[in-house]
Amino acid sequence: MPNEKKINTKVLPGFLELLPAEQLLFERMKAIIADTYESFGFIPLDTPAIERAEVLLAKAGGETEKQIYRFSKGENDLALRFDLTVPLARYVSEHLNDLSFPFRRYHIAKVYRGERSQKGRYREFYQCDIDIIGRGRLGLVNDAEVLAVAYETFNNLGLPPFAISISNRQLLSGFLENLGLSSLAVDVLRIVDKVEKVSPEATKEALLDLGLEEKQARALIGFISLRGAGSEVLGKLKGLGVENKTFARGVAELEEVLCYVAAFGLPAAAYQVDLSIARGLDYYTGTVYETKLLDHPEIGSICSGGRYDNLAENYTSQALPGVGLSIGLTRLFSQLLDLGIVKAGAASPAQVIIIPFAEAMNDRALTLARTLRLAKIKNETLLEEGKIKEKLSLAAKRGARFVVIIGEDELAGDFLTLKDMESGVQRSVSEKELIVALS
Amino acid sequence: MPNEKKINTKVLPGFLELLPAEQLLFERMKAIIADTYESFGFIPLDTPAIERAEVLLAKAGGETEKQIYRFSKGENDLALRFDLTVPLARYVSEHLNDLSFPFRRYHIAKVYRGERSQKGRYREFYQCDIDIIGRGRLGLVNDAEVLAVAYETFNNLGLPPFAISISNRQLLSGFLENLGLSSLAVDVLRIVDKVEKVSPEATKEALLDLGLEEKQARALIGFISLRGAGSEVLGKLKGLGVENKTFARGVAELEEVLCYVAAFGLPAAAYQVDLSIARGLDYYTGTVYETKLLDHPEIGSICSGGRYDNLAENYTSQALPGVGLSIGLTRLFSQLLDLGIVKAGAASPAQVIIIPFAEAMNDRALTLARTLRLAKIKNETLLEEGKIKEKLSLAAKRGARFVVIIGEDELAGDFLTLKDMESGVQRSVSEKELIVALS
Numbered sequence: 001m002p003n004e005k006k007i008n009t010k011v012l013p014g015f016l017e018l019l020p021a022e023q024l025l026f027e028r029m030k031a032i033i034a035d036t037y038e039s040f041g042f043i044p045l046d047t048p049a050i051e052r053a054e055v056l057l058a059k060a061g062g063e064t065e066k067q068i069y070r071f072s073k074g075e076n077d078l079a080l081r082f083d084l085t086v087p088l089a090r091y092v093s094e095h096l097n098d099l100s101f102p103f104r105r106y107h108i109a110k111v112y113r114g115e116r117s118q119k120g121r122y123r124e125f126y127q128c129d130i131d132i133i134g135r136g137r138l139g140l141v142n143d144a145e146v147l148a149v150a151y152e153t154f155n156n157l158g159l160p161p162f163a164i165s166i167s168n169r170q171l172l173s174g175f176l177e178n179l180g181l182s183s184l185a186v187d188v189l190r191i192v193d194k195v196e197k198v199s200p201e202a203t204k205e206a207l208l209d210l211g212l213e214e215k216q217a218r219a220l221i222g223f224i225s226l227r228g229a230g231s232e233v234l235g236k237l238k239g240l241g242v243e244n245k246t247f248a249r250g251v252a253e254l255e256e257v258l259c260y261v262a263a264f265g266l267p268a269a270a271y272q273v274d275l276s277i278a279r280g281l282d283y284y285t286g287t288v289y290e291t292k293l294l295d296h297p298e299i300g301s302i303c304s305g306g307r308y309d310n311l312a313e314n315y316t317s318q319a320l321p322g323v324g325l326s327i328g329l330t331r332l333f334s335q336l337l338d339l340g341i342v343k344a345g346a347a348s349p350a351q352v353i354i355i356p357f358a359e360a361m362n363d364r365a366l367t368l369a370r371t372l373r374l375a376k377i378k379n380e381t382l383l384e385e386g387k388i389k390e391k392l393s394l395a396a397k398r399g400a401r402f403v404v405i406i407g408e409d410e411l412a413g414d415f416l417t418l419k420d421m422e423s424g425v426q427r428s429v430s431e432k433e434l435i436v437a438l439s
Numbered sequence: 440m441p442n443e444k445k446i447n448t449k450v451l452p453g454f455l456e457l458l459p460a461e462q463l464l465f466e467r468m469k470a471i472i473a474d475t476y477e478s479f480g481f482i483p484l485d486t487p488a489i490e491r492a493e494v495l496l497a498k499a500g501g502e503t504e505k506q507i508y509r510f511s512k513g514e515n516d517l518a519l520r521f522d523l524t525v526p527l528a529r530y531v532s533e534h535l536n537d538l539s540f541p542f543r544r545y546h547i548a549k550v551y552r553g554e555r556s557q558k559g560r561y562r563e564f565y566q567c568d569i570d571i572i573g574r575g576r577l578g579l580v581n582d583a584e585v586l587a588v589a590y591e592t593f594n595n596l597g598l599p600p601f602a603i604s605i606s607n608r609q610l611l612s613g614f615l616e617n618l619g620l621s622s623l624a625v626d627v628l629r630i631v632d633k634v635e636k637v638s639p640e641a642t643k644e645a646l647l648d649l650g651l652e653e654k655q656a657r658a659l660i661g662f663i664s665l666r667g668a669g670s671e672v673l674g675k676l677k678g679l680g681v682e683n684k685t686f687a688r689g690v691a692e693l694e695e696v697l698c699y700v701a702a703f704g705l706p707a708a709a710y711q712v713d714l715s716i717a718r719g720l721d722y723y724t725g726t727v728y729e730t731k732l733l734d735h736p737e738i739g740s741i742c743s744g745g746r747y748d749n750l751a752e753n754y755t756s757q758a759l760p761g762v763g764l765s766i767g768l769t770r771l772f773s774q775l776l777d778l779g780i781v782k783a784g785a786a787s788p789a790q791v792i793i794i795p796f797a798e799a800m801n802d803r804a805l806t807l808a809r810t811l812r813l814a815k816i817k818n819e820t821l822l823e824e825g826k827i828k829e830k831l832s833l834a835a836k837r838g839a840r841f842v843v844i845i846g847e848d849e850l851a852g853d854f855l856t857l858k859d860m861e862s863g864v865q866r867s868v869s870e871k872e873l874i875v876a877l878s
Contacts, residue, residue: 007497009533009754012515015487017530019537020544027483039812041789041819041837044466048454048563049488049549050508058446069489069517071510073553076451078508091456094448098458100786100836102823105459110488114512124487134823141801141822152812263802265809315448347539350480362580363702370704373478373591380480383580384541384573397539398480 014115014123016330021344021399026333029157029342030108033128033327036153037106040145042130045105047087049112053079055090058314067113080112084129085311085324092133093315101135102142108329122330131324133311138321140253143287143307144260146323150291150303151266153327160341161294162302165227165274166261168254169284169306171237172275174247175223179216188212192224193278196297200225224276230258233273250286257287285309289325299335303327346399350380351438353395357388357407365406368416371431377438396421402438453554453562455769460783460838465772468596468781469547472567472766475592476545479584481569484544486526488551492516494529497753506552519551523568524750524763531572532754540574541581547768561769570763572750577760579692582726582746583699585762589730589742590705592766599780600733601741604666604713605700607693608723608745610676611714613686614662618655627651631663632717635736639664663715669697672712689725696726724748728764738774742766785838789819791877792834796827796846804845807855810870816877835860841877 011017018026038044053070056079069080081087084107092103108128115121130149132142147164154162172192176185191206198206200221207217223240226233237251254273261271277290286307293299305325312320336342352372356365362383369381380398382391395403405417405426416434419426429437450456457465477483492509495518508519520526523546531542547567554560569588571581586603593601611631615624630645637645639660646656662679665672676690693712700710716729725746732738744764751759775781791811795804801822808820819837821830834842844856844865855873858865868876 006756007493007754008491009494009529011487011533012489012491012517015489017486019534020482020484023483023485026485038788039815039817040808041787041792041817043459043787044462045459046462046465047456048450050451050454050551050563052447052451054446055448069510069512071508073508078451090446090448094450095458100833104819112489124489139823145822260801263805265805315446317445348480348482349477353480366702366704369479376478378478378480380543383584384578394539 012123014117014121016122016124016334020347022337024346024349025337025342025344026329029333030126030128030329032156033153033329034106034108036156037108037128037130037149039152040104040130040149042104042106042149045088045091045107046109047081047084047091047107049080049110050078051081051087051090053077055315056081056086059086067115069112069114082113083111084109084127084326085131088129088131088133089312089320090315092320093312093318096135096316096318101133102138103133103135104130105133106130120331120335125328125330128327128329129324131311131322133320133322136319136321138323140256140287141260143253143257143323144264146305146325147257147261147271147289148264148266150289150305150325151264151270154291154303159293159336160296161269162291163269163294164271164303165277165290165292166254166257166271167273167275167277167288168250168257168286169278169288170246170250170253170286172224172250172278174244174250175220175240175242177246178242178244179219181212181216181220184210184212188220189278192220192276195224195276227274227276228272229268230254230261230273233275234258253286283308287323293341296339296341299332299339302332346401348380348398348400350378350398350400352377352379352402352404353398353400354379354381354404355388355391355395355406356381356383357405359385360408361406361411364411368404368406368431368434372435372438375435375439377435404434451562453556453560455561455563455773458783459786461776463785463788464776464781464783465768468772469565469567469768471595472592472768473545473547475595476567476569476588478591479543479569479588481543481545481588484527484530484546485548486520486523486530486546488519488549489517490520490526490529492518494754495520495525498525506554508551508553521552522550523548523566523765524570527568527570527572528751528759529754531759532751532757535574535755535757540572541577542572542574543569544572545569559770559774564767564769567766567768568763570750570761572759572761575758575760577762579695579726580699582692582696582762583703585744585764586696586700586710586728587703587705589728589744589764590703590709593730593742598732598775599735600708601730602708602733603710603742604716604729604731605693605696605710606712606714606716606727607689607696607725608717608727609685609689609692609725611663611689611717613683613689614659614679614681616685617681617683618658620651620655620659623649623651627659628717631659631715634663634715666713666715667711668707669693669700669712672714673697692725722747726762732780735774735778735780738771738778741771785840787819787837787839789817789837789839791816791818791841791843792837792839793818793820793843794827794830794834794845795820795822796844798824799847800845800850803850807843807845807870807873811874811877814874814878816874843873 110124111127112124187210195203204217284306288306290301291303307323311322354365356362365381369379372379403419415428418429549563550566626649634642643656723745727745729740730742746762750761793804795801804820808818811818842858854867857868
């Protein structure tokens with residue numbers, strides 16, 4: 001029959017929809033992230049995707065307001081969340097007295113941004129966030145823990161070599177104050193945030209255009225080029241002779257955080273100090289992180305986060321300092337897939353496909369399926385009537401590594417035929433042997 | 440500091456938001472459902488929450504159109520999905536040639552219905568669906584498998600005694616045809632669908648009001664009262680002397696499905712035939728199911744589904760017969776919680792909380808935390824500076840069963856103190872003994 005389209009069934013531009021094998025890979029990555037977050041005792045949270053528009057737009061700037069999906073229903077002015085941090089701020093403010101602090105939550109869910117559609121930008125995408133929120137106070141050891149969670153997450157995902165860059169927002173602010181450039185800080189930070197994407201010359205040009213003197217621009221570029229092991233960069237920072245309180249606080253905080261990071265047992269190769277990272281200007285106030293795959297800098301940061309003085313100033317007068325990070329999983333996943341760094345495997349979660357050769361073997365097949373499920377072995381039984389050839393072809397399409405065949409001989413002889421679809425090797429096994437082979 | 444509200448941070452009416460302990464319970468139930476679905480080889484699917492409005496409204500009636508969250512962005516007329524079946528129909532139509540059939544997918548996600556807000560009705564809620572879709576054809580054994588999945592799901596959830604009711608839509612249709620009441624079928628089905636909520640007298644009254652003769656109403660009420668074990672009800676059905684093709688097909692299909700259900704090994708007490716269940720008139724064409732908790736009929740059906748001739752007639756001319764079921768988890772969860780059938784436990788996923796008495800013990804605590812994570816033991820280390828009393832109080836609030844204390848004695852003596860928070864018993868253990876105790 002022709003597949004005549006009556007209504008456009010294509011997924012909307014900017015939305016990701018996966019076929020089974022890719023979906024299974026995506027789910028596995030999502031589960032590894034969730035498991036890692038939970039292994040540190042982070043609590044799962046699930047807030048509505050729809051919020052009051054006034055909640056979402058309380059702090060948001062013009063760009064967010066343009067991108068947000070906003071609509072009304074009855075008398076309510078509603079919108080879809082564009083991140084998981086604003087809903088967290090609302091949640092913590094609302095449930096302040098029912099939570100125990102530090103409140104450590106993770107949230108893995110879709111967020112919505114109606115951006116101009118372009119390659120690598122999604123309008124619906126998963127964020128995988130952790131945050132630690134203090135009530136009134138929150139020690140710097142938490143900044144190190146968040147970094148340790150990021151490290152273990154990427155390690156558990158089995159990603160190729162990566163490095164987490166760490167800095168402290170106050171270093172650059174203090175350095176600019178010291179140069180008498182505080183009034184230009186916003187514009188300077190915007191230029192610095194792009195430093196990896198453009199040449200040093202272009203960065204310098206942009207800084208001169210902004211009104212910086214040649215000497216100031218050179219000093220600034222020298223400063224943001226500082227990168228390396230913690231002790232090395234800290235030494236250089238202390239040697240700069242910058243006399244500024246903000247700067248000094250940045251140095252002290254960075255030193256303390258790095259000391260805690262070492263206590264978390266991270267290998268030295270996994271992280272570095274990098275003064276060029278600036279991250280979301282308005283938001284972060286202390287520690288900032290970014291993570292890059294060393295062999296794939298073109299992907300950009302795969303995980304970023306940092307410390308903020310006050311999570312929820314728009315919703316509560318209780319001071320709520322916090323530190324967190326976010327992995328944009330949808331974008332990361334599609335980039336890893338495009339680059340061949342991750343590869344889709346089977347198109348079914350079944351570890352084994354059970355094939356009864358005819359209806360007379362269905363009962364045996366179903367008893368076996370139940371036994372395997374009890375042994376935590378996921379399976380599918382091909383019960384739909386059809387030729388053996390069709391059933392084997394379907395099993396191959398499902399992509400399961402193993403197939404169990406039950407024909408007349410097997411039924412009569414009380415054995416099972418186990419076929420390894422990878423090697424093509426077939427052998428007769430008992431039920432017990434089968435469970436051992438598949439466990 | 441006073442918690443002065445600046446913006447309304449309450450969750451919107453009709454939306455569910457949980458505190459940590461409840462959320463963890465909810466996540467556990469969701470995971471059990473997903474695991475059970477996967478144990479039968481169902482493939483996870485994740486489609487966008489936003490669809491083209493024309494896709495969602497292709498088949499929908501007036502009620503859906505009123506309830507739907509619809510909005511535009513740029514030139515697009517968009518809406519939030521109100522179920523997971525319409526997106527499935529679009530997905531299968533779009534990816535027809537990339538999927539292997541029967542296509543077996545599960546989908547656990549939120550759907551949106553802007554209903555009038557009332558107790559027990561949610562505007563955002565989780566559906567947990569499975570469907571088996573055939574390309575052109577789909578055997579009745581699949582109807583039995585879906586029922587078996589429902590049984591194992593509720594069994595794995597540890598719910599109190601439940602029974603799955605099964606019927607076949609063609610039985611009632613054929614019975615009505617035989618009475619010459621086909622033209623009134625829609626109205627009759629609407630009345631029948633409410634039969635559990637009103638008295639038999641009220642049902643009869645409603646049928647008489649519709650224009651049925653006394654004799655017809657009595658016959659119909661007798662018919663929909665048939666309920667019990669498969670063989671028993673099938674015998675009664677065959678003895679009714681109804682000469683009608685649709686009816687005969689219904690009997691034959693029901694008999695075949697029940698035969699397969701037995702092959703799936705379901706205990707007889709877990710299911711029954713119940714001719715009163717009617718289920719979503721327009722949609723189902725053969726087998727229909729509902730599930731009730733035997734001691735809590737007031738909850739209504741906790742899971743329903745059935746067979747449909749054609750999943751996606753609005754999107755493709757390929758015939759796609761299917762069978763599926765849906766658990767409305769948000770409503771089920773809140774009812775089980777209200778009735779005390781499920782109870783929230785710990786407010787943290789951590790199996791153990793590690794308490795270093797002072798900063799000098801942080802390194803030891805962090806090494807232990809890493810060792811426990813490697814042993815798959817989720818843990819949280821209380822690193823935030825504070826008094827011992829505060830730390831113990833926080834551990835109690837987290838609700839973890841076990842606490843490990845590391846003080847000066849433990850550090851000097853190279854042992855750990857394990858405290859069982861339930862019994863209050865404390866004992867000294869080695870790292871190995873700790874892992875054994877917690878595994």
